[in-house]
Amino acid sequence: MSTRTTNFCPAITRVIQKSRVNKCGCTGGYVQRRGLVLSGRALKDTGRFTEEDEEEEDEDEFLPDAEVEELFQAHGPLGVGHSHHRVFIVQPDVKWGSRKQHLTTADLMVAEAEGLINTLENWRVVDKIILSTKTPEKKRIFGKGNFQVLSERIRQTSGITAVFVNVERLSPVSERELQEAWGLKVFDRYSVVLHIFRCNAKTKEAKLQISLAEIPLLKSRLKNEMVNLDQQGGGARYIGGSGETLYEVQQRLLKERELKIRSALDKLRRKRHLLRSQRKHKEFPVVSVLGYTNCGKTTLIKALTGDCGLQPRNQLFATLDVTVHAGTLPSRMSVLYVDTIGFLSQLPHLLIDSFSATLEDIKHSDLLIHVRDISHPETVNQKANVLNVLKNLQIPDALMRSMVEVHNKIDLIENYEAPEPSVLPVSALEERGLTELKTVVEEKILNATGKHILSLRVDLSTAQLSWLYREATVQDVEVIADEGSALVQVIISTAVYGRYKKLFRQNRE
Numbered sequence: 001m002s003t004r005t006t007n008f009c010p011a012i013t014r015v016i017q018k019s020r021v022n023k024c025g026c027t028g029g030y031v032q033r034r035g036l037v038l039s040g041r042a043l044k045d046t047g048r049f050t051e052e053d054e055e056e057e058d059e060d061e062f063l064p065d066a067e068v069e070e071l072f073q074a075h076g077p078l079g080v081g082h083s084h085h086r087v088f089i090v091q092p093d094v095k096w097g098s099r100k101q102h103l104t105t106a107d108l109m110v111a112e113a114e115g116l117i118n119t120l121e122n123w124r125v126v127d128k129i130i131l132s133t134k135t136p137e138k139k140r141i142f143g144k145g146n147f148q149v150l151s152e153r154i155r156q157t158s159g160i161t162a163v164f165v166n167v168e169r170l171s172p173v174s175e176r177e178l179q180e181a182w183g184l185k186v187f188d189r190y191s192v193v194l195h196i197f198r199c200n201a202k203t204k205e206a207k208l209q210i211s212l213a214e215i216p217l218l219k220s221r222l223k224n225e226m227v228n229l230d231q232q233g234g235g236a237r238y239i240g241g242s243g244e245t246l247y248e249v250q251q252r253l254l255k256e257r258e259l260k261i262r263s264a265l266d267k268l269r270r271k272r273h274l275l276r277s278q279r280k281h282k283e284f285p286v287v288s289v290l291g292y293t294n295c296g297k298t299t300l301i302k303a304l305t306g307d308c309g310l311q312p313r314n315q316l317f318a319t320l321d322v323t324v325h326a327g328t329l330p331s332r333m334s335v336l337y338v339d340t341i342g343f344l345s346q347l348p349h350l351l352i353d354s355f356s357a358t359l360e361d362i363k364h365s366d367l368l369i370h371v372r373d374i375s376h377p378e379t380v381n382q383k384a385n386v387l388n389v390l391k392n393l394q395i396p397d398a399l400m401r402s403m404v405e406v407h408n409k410i411d412l413i414e415n416y417e418a419p420e421p422s423v424l425p426v427s428a429l430e431e432r433g434l435t436e437l438k439t440v441v442e443e444k445i446l447n448a449t450g451k452h453i454l455s456l457r458v459d460l461s462t463a464q465l466s467w468l469y470r471e472a473t474v475q476d477v478e479v480i481a482d483e484g485s486a487l488v489q490v491i492i493s494t495a496v497y498g499r500y501k502k503l504f505r506q507n508r509e
């Protein structure tokens, strides 16, 4: 029996080819089973401390790079040949009904769509159009008249290679119909954002999360291609005595691939969990810095920590990997800032789901900093979006209540004044407002962790000082020469201080 060659999208073709080479290859032992051994690496003197750094230490225990690379490279949803595009943007404008966007306008959405396209190297926007529709859920999105107007405009614009329809997700049928109607590649928000993620992913976890987010896209595209093939009279053939049709083989392989990625991600998450408890054990308070994409999170962390390794970029989704950076607060307390992936309105749910582990870390922080680009025309909408995502993440109430709101990029607004005292105006780029921010962060951290900064007079002839070094965080020791004592500044929890008083029966602050 023949296995006929059909024009599947390249990613799916590679799945099929792989099945022919090694039908059972997907359950192979790429995950080593020696368990996780984490070294007790202390906070580095350089102040830099990233999870990727730690990964290097137990590389072999874990996932070989080549395996992750293979999972990542093989199945891009856009297939090959997307290194350059000249894009026409189509913005459906729903003026009423439940699908109307209340917090934004079509103009602002087009601006964001342009931002997304311009983020991609060698992709350029050629032209754009806003067209009203009452039926965005229809296959062709627009009514007959507007669809004709649109098709005509696309036909007359020279040099277009792709059309970006700025909706969350096009159904595979819509995508195919539009492609056929215009003779051009058609993208939706899901595929463009995924492509940006692909280009920016660096760590294993980000790559695996992206590969996972691509699976539903591959599945539905495959289904659509099969329906198409059936209509031509050939989809349900069995492959060489296997008892499986081509479609079943492909679905099985995708399922196996999904399991393989999930299992790899589980391993990485277990490791993340261990890192988290390690950090807690070392008593470094954790501050997660979050906000809409491009609001300046990385720049702010760089300014707060002086970490030269950080590279802010004027690009959407520049940061896809969680990195942790050490900084110091006014009382010299060490703190870890977590740089997170940026938020985007209407980010497809599947994409959020696959990145949820990255955002999971937020829940376990001692403090959240919400950075806003206050110069952005959509800043109010962006805030609403971030708060909405946080709500879905079920962040503990106390953590939400203590969240610090930072208004960044004030250098772009003349004489900016914060609307309320709780808001901190800063310019991460010009390093303005950082001292005030650090002071607030310290206050809130002490509050959240139930710790106090105390100045204790200790008798140097006893074990007091070494006890404090062991049980609390000693920040400063000033020896009083003639008295055989010292003034010691410590960060100490109420419970530990209680034990200290009981042990040494002294309480001179």
Ligand SMILES: Nc1nc2c(ncn2[C@@H]2O[C@H](COP(=O)(O)OP(=O)(O)OP(=O)(O)O)[C@@H](O)[C@H]2O)c(=O)[nH]1
Pocket: 291, 292, 293, 294, 295, 296, 297, 298, 299, 300, 311, 312, 313, 314, 315, 316, 317, 318, 319, 320, 340, 341, 342, 343, 408, 409, 410, 411, 412, 426, 427, 428, 429, 430
């Ligand atoms: N004028 C001005 N530009 C800033 C400021 N802070 C950040 N930027 C610029 O904003 C752009 C984005 O900065 P990033 O720090 O990469 O933003 P991010 O929030 O980490 O972005 P993603 O990781 O992509 O979500 C860069 O071009 C920065 O130079 C600021 O205070 N003032």
Ligand SMILES: [Mg+2]
Pocket: 297, 298, 299, 312, 318, 319, 339
């Ligand atoms: Mg960033």
